[in-house]
Amino acid sequence: MTDQPALKPERPFFSSGPTAKPPGWSLDKIDTRSMGRSHRSKLGKSRLKYAIDLSRELLGVPDDYLVGIMPGSDTGALECAMWTMLGAGPATVAAWESFGNVWIQDAVKQLKLPDLTVLEADYGEIPDLASIPQDNDVVFTWNGTTSGAKIADTDWLVPGRKGVTINDATSAVFAQEMDWAKLDATTYSWQKVMGSEAAHGMLVLSPKAVERIESYDPAWPLPKLFRLKKGGKLNRDIFEGATINTPSMLATEDYIVSLEWAQSIGGRQAMFERADANAKIVTDWIEATPWLRNMVPDPAQRTNTGVCMVFQGDWYESLSPDDQAAVPKNIASKLEALDVGYDFNGYRDAPPSLRIWCGGSVEQEDIKRLLPWIEWAYAEAQAGRL
Known part of the structure; x- marks a missing residue:
């Protein structure tokens, strides 16, 4: 069993459009x-x-x-x-x-x-x-x-x-x-x-x-x-x-x-660096997570903005197509209800997936805090509690 994480993202905005406001926005x-x-x-x-x-x-x-x-x-x-x-x-x-x-x-x-x-x-x-x-x-x-x-x-x-x-x-x-x-x-x-x-x-x-x-x-x-x-x-x-x-x-x-x-933070080069750093956190986590894979097989073609991931593994592949489609949807819905992460389910026409926005207006720490919650929600789904 995976314990529920203690820390939530301070800004749980991970939508791929409209995307998160810049830090400090009001x-x-x-x-x-x-x-x-x-x-x-x-x-x-x-x-x-x-x-x-x-x-x-x-x-x-x-x-x-x-x-x-x-x-x-x-x-x-x-x-x-x-x-x-x-x-x-x-x-x-x-x-x-x-x-x-x-x-x-x-x-x-x-x-x-x-x-x-x-x-x-x-x-x-x-x-x-x-x-x-x-x-x-x-x-x-x-x-x-x-x-x-x-x-x-x-x-x-x-x-x-x-x-x-x-x-x-x-x-x-x-x-x-x-x-x-x-x-x-x-x-x-x-x-x-x-x-x-x-x-x-x-x-x-x-x-x-x-x-x-x-x-x-x-x-x-x-x-x-x-x-x-x-x-x-x-x-x-x-x-x-x-x-x-x-x-x-x-x-x-x-x-x-x-x-x-x-x-004020250094122009587009600073924005590029922030997006690259954010995306690396997510892509490294996907690579280390056996029940996920990046939707894009070729690393040279992987975006640093809306990083998309699909599920894999024995448990997931044993589900019916409808139940497979429900897994990312239920994870995203559960974490939205807990104010952990908003709007990171995959696009409606895409394969069942999660999509985490990593553009420059998102803070690294918020992404780091989101990922353990996804692990927890996936474990809850496996246990039939989601």
Whole structure:
């Protein structure tokens, strides 16, 4: 029998999105001067531009790239890139988890791209990205939020390639370095990694992406939220804080708090190091725990953010499929009820699993305290008490 641990995490927030707020976060840290003001006022626009500028600085975005705030979270930003740039030539959409498969469905069923190749892999695997023709536009997810599998490198993208590269980086930025020179449209959301309030996305465009947008008019109609052009040219005001529709200034100020915190601890390099250290704690524990295995077999493809694990062993494998699926769900539910850990059950479409967020806003000590509780809950499940 495993004894119930004595210590609980001080901040039991392990969700993979929205993720944990930065340490020390509180409502009184939010600047309220823009509340109740127009987002087009001098103050409102300056705060939106400040959020853009801080994002650029922290992420090391090249000076000739554009950074803008988009509606609809990462989904809105990524679909805007797809709707405005794809269809000019052959395209490949690569996916190895739930959200990447959404982009496949967009390409197949919504845009109905005539010259489309789909690359898919099971949860925990990465497809053969080197097989993608360099002339093709490509859409891919840098880090599989629901599978824990990330790309190992960008060697499969040749510098100066003809096609545009659209990168869904929502659970990778601020945790993994982006190879900006090989990326043309990169998107992410405020609620992932930085733990900010949701509903807003970021769109980062290279000069090649701008050229594609300005030289190409897609065959399909564009909703207002995807219209990046004005008078046949890219509307650069969008990348100076003049958003397409009304943003939440409260969410904007919350994002700024997270950005300033990251800046105060040493910027993105410090965020990378925190995520790496957190993930190592979890992955080392998985390796030492006989009834668990990492969902991603290849260590080079294992994320340092949403670490996913599945169960194994004689007892677990003797259960029916329904009972197997109940094990991680019951463990997560029990520990949530005890205020030990929130929202770390695996994604609903993924194999039965647990997923612990290890991004930079999570403290090492809280992760260390969570793991013995999972061991205790697993023992309770084996004993029929969970």
